[in-house]
Every structure is written in C-alpha cells, then in structure tokens.
Amino acid sequence: MSKLKLVEVTKSYSTKEGPLPVLEQISLEVRGNQFVSLVGPSGCGKSTLFNIICGLVKQDSGSILLEGEEKTKPGDLISYMPQKDLLLPWRRVIDNVILPLKLAGVSTADAVREAMGLMDVFGLKGFERRYPWELSGGMRQRAALMRTVLAKKDILLLDEPFGALDAITRFKMQSWLLQVWHRFKRTVLFITHDVEEAVYLSDKIYVLSQRPGRIKLEVDVPLARPRIPGMITGAHFVKIKEKILKSIDA
Amino acid sequence: MGVKYRYPLIFTAGFLLLWESYVYFTGKEKWLLPAPSDIAAAFPGMLPLLVEHGRYTLLAAVVGFALAIAVALLLAVLMDISPVLRQGIYPLLVISQTIPIISVAPLFIIWFGYGLLPKVIVVALVCFFPLVVSVIQGMEAVDRDMVNLLRVMGASTWQIIKEVKLPAALPSFFAGLKIAGTYSIMGAVIGEWLGAAKGLGLFMTRAMHSYQYDRLFSAIIVVSLLSVLLFMIIEVIGRLVIPWHYKKGE
Numbered sequence: 001m002s003k004l005k006l007v008e009v010t011k012s013y014s015t016k017e018g019p020l021p022v023l024e025q026i027s028l029e030v031r032g033n034q035f036v037s038l039v040g041p042s043g044c045g046k047s048t049l050f051n052i053i054c055g056l057v058k059q060d061s062g063s064i065l066l067e068g069e070e071k072t073k074p075g076d077l078i079s080y081m082p083q084k085d086l087l088l089p090w091r092r093v094i095d096n097v098i099l100p101l102k103l104a105g106v107s108t109a110d111a112v113r114e115a116m117g118l119m120d121v122f123g124l125k126g127f128e129r130r131y132p133w134e135l136s137g138g139m140r141q142r143a144a145l146m147r148t149v150l151a152k153k154d155i156l157l158l159d160e161p162f163g164a165l166d167a168i169t170r171f172k173m174q175s176w177l178l179q180v181w182h183r184f185k186r187t188v189l190f191i192t193h194d195v196e197e198a199v200y201l202s203d204k205i206y207v208l209s210q211r212p213g214r215i216k217l218e219v220d221v222p223l224a225r226p227r228i229p230g231m232i233t234g235a236h237f238v239k240i241k242e243k244i245l246k247s248i249d250a
Numbered sequence: 251m252g253v254k255y256r257y258p259l260i261f262t263a264g265f266l267l268l269w270e271s272y273v274y275f276t277g278k279e280k281w282l283l284p285a286p287s288d289i290a291a292a293f294p295g296m297l298p299l300l301v302e303h304g305r306y307t308l309l310a311a312v313v314g315f316a317l318a319i320a321v322a323l324l325l326a327v328l329m330d331i332s333p334v335l336r337q338g339i340y341p342l343l344v345i346s347q348t349i350p351i352i353s354v355a356p357l358f359i360i361w362f363g364y365g366l367l368p369k370v371i372v373v374a375l376v377c378f379f380p381l382v383v384s385v386i387q388g389m390e391a392v393d394r395d396m397v398n399l400l401r402v403m404g405a406s407t408w409q410i411i412k413e414v415k416l417p418a419a420l421p422s423f424f425a426g427l428k429i430a431g432t433y434s435i436m437g438a439v440i441g442e443w444l445g446a447a448k449g450l451g452l453f454m455t456r457a458m459h460s461y462q463y464d465r466l467f468s469a470i471i472v473v474s475l476l477s478v479l480l481f482m483i484i485e486v487i488g489r490l491v492i493p494w495h496y497k498k499g500e
Contacts, residue, residue, distance in 0.1 A: 054402045075402045086396050089494035090417040099413070100403045133497055151403060 002068060003187045004030040004053070004155055009062035011048060012212075021212035022048050026062070028206050028215065030155070030189050035181060037190040037198035039244060040208030046191045047083070049213070050159050053189075054080050066155070079153035083160045085144040087132035093143050094128040100151035115150060121180065122146040138169040142176075149180065155187045162197070171229070174200060178227055195244050199237060200227055207247050217247040284464040292464040293471070299453065300472050306449040308476060310366055310438040314373025315480075318430060321374065322381035326419075327411060330389050347379050351440060359445040369441035369449070376437035377430035384426025388419025421495040424488040431480040435473055 006028050012021040022045040030036045040046055051057040053064055055074040063070055066077045079100070087096045098111035119125045122142045132140055141161055148156055161177075162170045174197060181188060192198050198205050199221055207217040221240055223231060231237050266286045272278075273285035280288055325343075329336040351372060358368035392415050400410050442451025450469050457465035489496055 051398075054398075056398050056401065073404070075404045078402065080399065080402045082395055082399060084395060086393070086399050088396070088414065088417065090420070090492070099400075103400070103403050103405050103409060103413075131494060131497075133494055 001032050002029055002065070003032045003034070004189065005065040005068075006053070007063045007065065009049070009052060009059045009064065011045070011052060011057070011059050023052075023059075024212045024214045026208075026213065026215060028218075030187055030204075032154075032187055033185055034203045035188045035190065035201055036204045036206070037192055037202040038206050038208055039192060039195055039198045039248070040213060041210055041248070042193060044208045044211055045213035046208060047159060050080065050157050050191065053157060054078060075153075077153055078155045078157060079148045079151035080157045081144055081148040081159065081161055083163055085132070085140040087140060087143055087147075089132055092129050092131055093124060093135070096132065097124075097143060097147045097150055099147060104151075115146070118146065118150070121183065123176070137165055138173060141165065141173065145177070145180070149184055149186070153186075155189065157189050157191075159191045160193070161190075163192070170197075175227075175229065177201065182226065195241055195248070196232065199223075199240050199244070200232060205244060207244055216250075217244065219244060281461045281463060284467060288464050289467045289471070293468045296465060296468045300450070300468060303448055303450045303453040303469075304472050304476065306366075306446075307435065307438045307442060307451065307473075310369035310441060310449065311373055311434040311476070311480075313366070314370040314437060315377055315431060315434040317370060318374040318377035318381055318434075319427075322378045322385055322426075325378075325382050326385035326389065327416075329386060330411065330415065331407060343379060343382060346375070351375060351437075352444070355441055355444045358441075364445055364447050369438050369446065372441035373434050373437035376433045376440075380429045380433070381423070381426045384422045384429075385419050388422030389415045391422065392418040420492045424484065424492060427484045427488075428481055431484050432477045434480065435477045439473055 006026055009023060009026040010021075011023040012019040014020070026049060028036070028038075038046055038049070048057060052059045053074060055071075064074070066074060071077065087093075088099070091099070094112060094115060098106075098108070098115050101111035101114070102108065116128065119128055122145065124139065124143060124146065127135060127139065132143070135143065145158075145161065148158070162173050165173060178201060190198070190201060202221050205217075205219045205221060206215050207219070208214070209216045219240060223236060223240075270285050270287060273283055284292075325339065329339060355368065355372050358371050362368045362371070389411075396414050396418070397410055400414055405413065438449065439451040439454065442449035443455055444451075446452040450473060454466055454469045457463070457469065
C-alpha cells in the first residue's frame, strides 16, 4: 500500500531576478515499511522537498498523498529529523527525546517510562540526565533519531542525518539505523548525497538532478535483508552503485 | 585572589591615590571635595544611618525591578504573538525612553504620595526597556529550524513560545537583566531624590544641602555596592539557569 506519494510536485522561489525553479515535476512513491532514499547533489532542492512534505512550505502545483489522501496536517503522520540534530540545549537527553510525546499530551511519567526502556537500543543508557552539549556527535544524532522514532508516526523523514559525522561513526550509525528500522517497522524516506549509503540502506532509490531538481532515475535495490557490511564490495552492490553514479554524472 | 583581580585592584588603588594627592596638594576644603581618606573616616559612623535608608532604596529597587521583569516578559510575548501589537507598541516603547524621568517623577509623587509606589514606578520605567528589547531580540534570534521542527511535531503557538522561544531568549534576557539590575538602584535613588520620607536619595539630598559631602560620598559608595551586588546575584543565577550558554564555549 502506498504510504507517501508525490504527484508532479513543482516549486519555485521568487527572487529579484525572477522565479527560481527549485523542484520540477517530482513524482515518487514510498510504500509501507519501505526504506526509500533520495540521492542528489547539494542544492538540488532536497530539503525544500522535505519541507513541502512536512507542510512547512507550500508547493506551487502537484499533490502530496499520505495514505492516499491530501492531509492538512501532515505532522499527524510524519516525523521529521533534520540535518542538524536540533536537540534543545536547555533540556536533558531524556527531556529532549520525550518532547514529541509531551506535545501530544502524554503525561511526563508515562513518556519517561517508555523512553527509559529504549535508552539501551539507542545507545544512550547512562546518559539520560546529560545535556546535549555533553554528548558526542554520534550520540546527539542517536538522541535526535530516538526523538523522531518516539513521536510514533508512521513515516520518518530523515534529512542527511549522518552528514556531519566522521566516516567510521557514520558507518556504525548506518548499520545501527537498519536495526532500529527493523525493530520499529516504519516507513522511511531518507535524504543523502552519499550513493553508497543510499544503496546500503534502501529498498528503492530516486536520483535527483541539479537544480531545478527532477527525478533522473528510479532504482530498485533488491539486495537481501538484513544487510551486512560485506555486501558493499559484492558485485551486485557495485553494479547498482555504478548505475547511480553514471546517472548523476550524465 | 586570582590574577583576574590584579589589574582592577591596581587601577582602583591608583585612582584613589591620585584623588587623595590632588586634594592634599591643592589644599581643597574638605566640605568642597573630601579626600578618600576623609570619606573612609566618616563611613563607619554613617553606617547605621546608611543601612536604615538603604533598606528602603533596596526595597523600591527590587520591587520595581520585579515589576519591570513581569511587564517586559508579558509585552515581549504579546509582541511575538501579534505583529500588529509589535508594530503598534514598539515606537511607543522607544518614545517612553525619550521622556526625561526627572521631569515626570515629581508627578508620580503628586499622584501617588511620598510612599513606596512612586519610586517603584520610576524604577520600573527605567528598567523595563532594556528588558523588553533583550527578550524580543532573544526570541528573534531563535533557530528557525527548531521552531519548524516543533511545528511539524504539532506544537501550538504557545507551546513553541514556552518550549523554544523563551528558553532561547534566556541568554539575551540575562544580559538585559544585568543592565536593568544596575539601573534599578539608581532609579530608586532618583525617585527618592525628588521627594521621599526615607531612602538613600533623601539622605543624599540632605547631605548635599548641608554641604556634608563626605556623607554624600558615603551614600554613593552604598549605591554602587548595592548595584554591583545585584549584578553579581544576576550573574550567579544566570550561570545556574542557562548552563548551556556558559558551557558551550568551554
């Protein structure tokens, strides 16, 4: 079943020099429990697309269907994790991750109880009472992801969550994200400019062009699950990666 | 005493020494310009009187300061919620600061008598402007992405103000508090200067009229000490309330 569907979404910003087209006729589909990635060069309008899906920015034309319908409050179904971790510096880790539950009206005691049970899964056990500035970059991203997952929305939009991490931390986080995704069974739309990351994580990949962003290529990734690090050097993996890289260059 | 205090102490001692020798070598009359040693000699005898009057001044300053904080927070939040209020009130706020307090303070005495109230009003008038400006600027400086994130989470306008904008404004608010706090004692003294039954302002006008300038300077010392004390209290509270602001850079 189609969880999230974009039909010919187009957006341009007005500037002094006239309209600046950012997104052109973007159509894509994410089915339930699928992991789908958007790959594209920086400045291709990926973040604008996420803002449109979240309802923060209005598209000029086209429609966004959540479970087959246009929603006035996409936030009811979507949980968004931006590039920056955006943890509130005045809240401790535990208070940060329960924020979406609190906003939804869950009592603090219930929210804390639920979050405490998951601290281990997110590798934050023992750090519940720390402040965000006391955590490493990887831990901050895990806390941000935990907050996103705890919002209990069906669809997770992840905007380059590992973009600012070093290569080793990044690789660990990818494997770990897959475990989390398996465990919580959510639908994921993932933005990245790292082709290998996209192939390793996804069921399906959309390649976006330079601005104005258009869908250049749609690739299925039929690699077996669970994914293991050894797959990255496998012939099938490399072939998919090459196909995407060629499309980006073209 | 750390190295931190070495230069302030040396320069203060140097200044007092210059003053002392100026009075000594020019042979200025004690009633015209008392030397630091004259003031120091008069100070202990003055202390009971200064404490007696200082209590009233401190009370007026603290109550007026508290009133200013309440009004400033309320105005800042209202102006953040409503652009109409913001555009309408801002010029009035600026104009209120161009009115010479000294010219309207006697009116307050006519309207409200010689008691505490007119002093409290003068203090509040002097203090609230830097506070409103600091809160508004702090709220404006909030990370837009944080606000957007909470919006996607379904937060209401008030929840966004409470969870993000006001906490984000705290460092700026505390900068404003330090400025306003040091003004507050001075504001109370001005209020008392123009008519009071008790207070350092009254004590100073009396000393002034009877050419007892060693008394006047003793009162000035108390005013300065009280102002610095308030400043330091605010600084300490700030370190407790906004630890992230102080820790981030370390």
